[in-house]
Amino acid sequence: MNDAETLDQPDETDETLGSLSRPGAVSGGRLRRAREAQILDAAEGVFAEAGFSGATMQGIAERAGLPKANLHYYFGTKETLYRAVLARILDLWVDAFDHLVPERDPAEALAAYIRDKMHWSRTRPLASKVFANEIIHGAPQVADYLSGKLKRTLDEKTRVIEGWIAAGRMAPVDPRHLVFTLWAATQTYADFEAQIRAVLGRETMDDDVFLVASRHVTGLILRGCGLKPPRGG
Amino acid sequence: MNDAETLDQPDETDETLGSLSRPGAVSGGRLRRAREAQILDAAEGVFAEAGFSGATMQGIAERAGLPKANLHYYFGTKETLYRAVLARILDLWVDAFDHLVPERDPAEALAAYIRDKMHWSRTRPLASKVFANEIIHGAPQVADYLSGKLKRTLDEKTRVIEGWIAAGRMAPVDPRHLVFTLWAATQTYADFEAQIRAVLGRETMDDDVFLVASRHVTGLILRGCGLKPPRGG
DNA sequence: GTCTATAATGGGATAGAC
DNA sequence: GTCTATCCCATTATAGAC
Numbered sequence: 001m002n003d004a005e006t007l008d009q010p011d012e013t014d015e016t017l018g019s020l021s022r023p024g025a026v027s028g029g030r031l032r033r034a035r036e037a038q039i040l041d042a043a044e045g046v047f048a049e050a051g052f053s054g055a056t057m058q059g060i061a062e063r064a065g066l067p068k069a070n071l072h073y074y075f076g077t078k079e080t081l082y083r084a085v086l087a088r089i090l091d092l093w094v095d096a097f098d099h100l101v102p103e104r105d106p107a108e109a110l111a112a113y114i115r116d117k118m119h120w121s122r123t124r125p126l127a128s129k130v131f132a133n134e135i136i137h138g139a140p141q142v143a144d145y146l147s148g149k150l151k152r153t154l155d156e157k158t159r160v161i162e163g164w165i166a167a168g169r170m171a172p173v174d175p176r177h178l179v180f181t182l183w184a185a186t187q188t189y190a191d192f193e194a195q196i197r198a199v200l201g202r203e204t205m206d207d208d209v210f211l212v213a214s215r216h217v218t219g220l221i222l223r224g225c226g227l228k229p230p231r232g233g
Numbered sequence: 234m235n236d237a238e239t240l241d242q243p244d245e246t247d248e249t250l251g252s253l254s255r256p257g258a259v260s261g262g263r264l265r266r267a268r269e270a271q272i273l274d275a276a277e278g279v280f281a282e283a284g285f286s287g288a289t290m291q292g293i294a295e296r297a298g299l300p301k302a303n304l305h306y307y308f309g310t311k312e313t314l315y316r317a318v319l320a321r322i323l324d325l326w327v328d329a330f331d332h333l334v335p336e337r338d339p340a341e342a343l344a345a346y347i348r349d350k351m352h353w354s355r356t357r358p359l360a361s362k363v364f365a366n367e368i369i370h371g372a373p374q375v376a377d378y379l380s381g382k383l384k385r386t387l388d389e390k391t392r393v394i395e396g397w398i399a400a401g402r403m404a405p406v407d408p409r410h411l412v413f414t415l416w417a418a419t420q421t422y423a424d425f426e427a428q429i430r431a432v433l434g435r436e437t438m439d440d441d442v443f444l445v446a447s448r449h450v451t452g453l454i455l456r457g458c459g460l461k462p463p464r465g466g
Numbered sequence: 467g468t469c470t471a472t473a474a475t476g477g478g479a480t481a482g483a484c
Numbered sequence: 485g486t487c488t489a490t491c492c493c494a495t496t497a498t499a500g501a502c
Contacts, residue, residue, distance in 0.1 A: 031467095049370060054286030056495065067469050072497065129369050132424075136362050136369075137282060139427040146431035154432045171456065177449035180429060184421035185414045191365075194372040196413060198379035199387045216410035223404065224457035264485095289477060300487050305479065 032074075036084075039064050039071055043085050048129035052082055052137075083141055086134060089127040090145060092120065100157045106164045107227040110182075111218050117186035118214045122205075128190035154179060171226030178225070185217050265307075269317075272297050272304055276318050281362035285315055285370075316374055319367060322360040323378060325353065333390045339397045340460040343415075344451050350419035351447045358438075361423035387412060404459030411458070418450050 042064035046055045057078055061068040075081040096116040099109045121128055134142055154176060161175035189196065193205055202209070222229050275297035279288045290311055294301040308314040329349040332342045354361055367375055387409060394408035422429065426438055435442070455462050 051284040051286055051366070051370060053284055054370070057497085058495075068496090069469060069498080070467085073467075076497095078496070132369055133284070133366070135425050135428045136365055137284060137287070139431065143427070143431060146428055147434065150428075151432045151434060173453060174445060174449045176433065177446055178453070180421055180425075180446075181418045181450065181453060184417035184425070188413055188417035192368050192413075192417070194376070195368045195379055195383075198372065198376060199384045200409065201380065201384065212407060213410055213413075216407045217414065220406060220411070220414060220457035221453070223459065224453035226456065290479085291477070301478090302480080302487060303485085306485075306487095309479095311478065 035066075035070075036074055039066065039074055039081070040085055040088060043081050044088075044126050044130060047082060047085055047133070048126040051133050052078075055082075079141075085127075085130055086141055089124075089131050090142070092124065092127060093131075094149075094153075096120075097153055097157055100160050102160050102163050105230065106161075106170045106225070107222055108230045110222060110225065110227070111230055114182065114186060114218050114221065115214065117182065118189065118210060118217065121186055121190035122210045125190035125193060125205075128187050132187065132191040171224075173225050178221075182221065185221070189213055268299075268303075269307055272299070272307055272314070273318055273321060276314050277321075277359045277363055280315060280318055280366070281359040284366050285311075312374075318360075318363055319374055322357075322364050323375070325357065325360060327382075327386075329353075330386055330390055333393050335393050335396050338463065339394075339403045339458070340455055341463045343455060343458065343460070344463055347415065347419060347451050347454065348447065350415065351422065351443060351450065354419055354423035355438075355443050358423035358426055361420050365420065365424040404457075406458050411454075415454065418454070422446055 039060070043055070043060045046060045046063055050056075050059070055078075057068050057071055060081070061071055064071070071081060075084060096113055099112040099116065101109065131142075134140075139146055157179065158175040161170075161173070161178065164170045165172050165175075189205070189210065196209075197203070197205060200209070219229055272293070276288070276293045279293045279296055283289075283292070288311075290301050290304055293314070294304055297304070304314060308317060329346055332345040332349065334342065364375075367373070372379055390412065391408040394403075394406070394411065397403045398405050398408075422438070422443065429442075430436070430438060433442070452462055
């Protein structure tokens with residue numbers, strides 16, 4: 001199909017999306033890094049709003065304030081640029097799972113995970129949308145990341161949750177499906193923001209919506225797991 | 234922007250996507266209806282896999298086993314065909330809310346709603362993906378439906394849930410955000426199926442996955458609402 | 467490194483025969 | 485009503501001047 005194999009680097013410690021700069025380009029150069037970030041920011045927005053096929057290099061160039069040819073100079077092709085955007089998003093999300101460790105109180109750990117995920121939905125909704133779009137269309141670019149690094153992380157966290165359950169510290173919930181629900185319940189405030197705004201009759205997703213949403217998700221999930229919220233929130 | 238206004242029919246009883254056949258075409262004709270369904274099925278699949286921009290009329294035609302020009306004969310433009318696909322999906326989903334009525338037991342009502350929604354994720358994942366894609370990209374075609382009919386339905390069901398809470402029949406949960414969580418937790422098994430399969434290490438989403446998923450979502454949400462599952466499920 | 471101009475492709479839409 | 489052949493535009497990518 002496509003060259004998705006080049007994304008998979010099972011021999012390396014980190015199974016991220018791999019080498020994303022052009023073959024001949026050295027990574028250094030403060031100016032280069034700044035230009036790349038400028039282009040990635042613009043691309044994230046356009047890919048989020050239009051999808052991969054709907055996005056145009058011209059549109060990304062205009063949003064970045066650069067001529068179109070510069071994008072090709074820095075990233076070669078539209079697909080490479082798209083993969084670079086995805087890689088940045090995965091880097092962003094990988095850390096939230098660190099809260100789920102055996103020694104921590106389950107209620108505190110889950111509340112912290114929800115807080116972090118809601119934070120990214122609030123501050124980086126465009127990144128979330130690009131990722132959602134990629135998954136809906138069958139994950140052609142990130143399939144190896146999902147079945148590799150992400151699967152191993154989920155397996156590890158599944159054991160943590162099973163440990164909590166075995167110790168009687170929370171109700172017997174399917175750990176993997178609990179995580180699916182956590183992903184869905186938090187990311188919906190970024191991905192489906194248009195629907196939520198519409199049915200709430202709001203022009204914008206303000207802080208107060210996210211405050212209520214965070215309290216709701218935390219309370220509902222923790223009660224669902226037989227836990228009490230750690231704080232008055 | 235676009236002609237979204239034509240979708241809004243505030244004076245009619247039903248705020249669906251409105252007249253979707255071509256202006257001159259009479260609706261009758263058994264053969265016509267069959268051909269339209271054939272095209273809509275193919276279009277749903279291609280739009281789900283590729284998005285609106287990524288989908289090609291050629292690809293839809295091949296999937297339907299028809300020449301490309303026939304699609305234009307029946308639906309005029311690509312956008313009209315896309316709107317017809319969306320309209321069919323909304324018709325499909327509108328009924329699940331009927332379970333949430335004041336006189337019914339909250340646990341039974343919510344469990345029935347979850348069951349129906351999981352059923353659609355299981356049997357019509359492509360439809361769910363087309364809708365998800367539309368919302369992620371800002372709901373350009375269904376904005377009026379969301380802020381019209383769907384908002385009114387949600388407002389009505391909010392009052393039902395508030396009634397249950399006021400009567401002490403369930404825990405005090407924000408009704409609207411509860412619905413957002415229900416939508417997210419059920420539709421994720423259709424929309425994010427590629428991710429779920431990848432991290433579960435499965436080639437296909439079989440019945441057993443949906444069985445576990447349904448039990449999980451029902452149990453977690455009902456406990457989160459301070460309710461006990463109505464059956465042994 | 468940056469930009470203009472252009473080549474090459476792909477796809478939506480339609481004309482017109484049957 | 486159905487289908488083939490074709491038009492025309494938008495878009496990716498690149499050549500080559502600066």
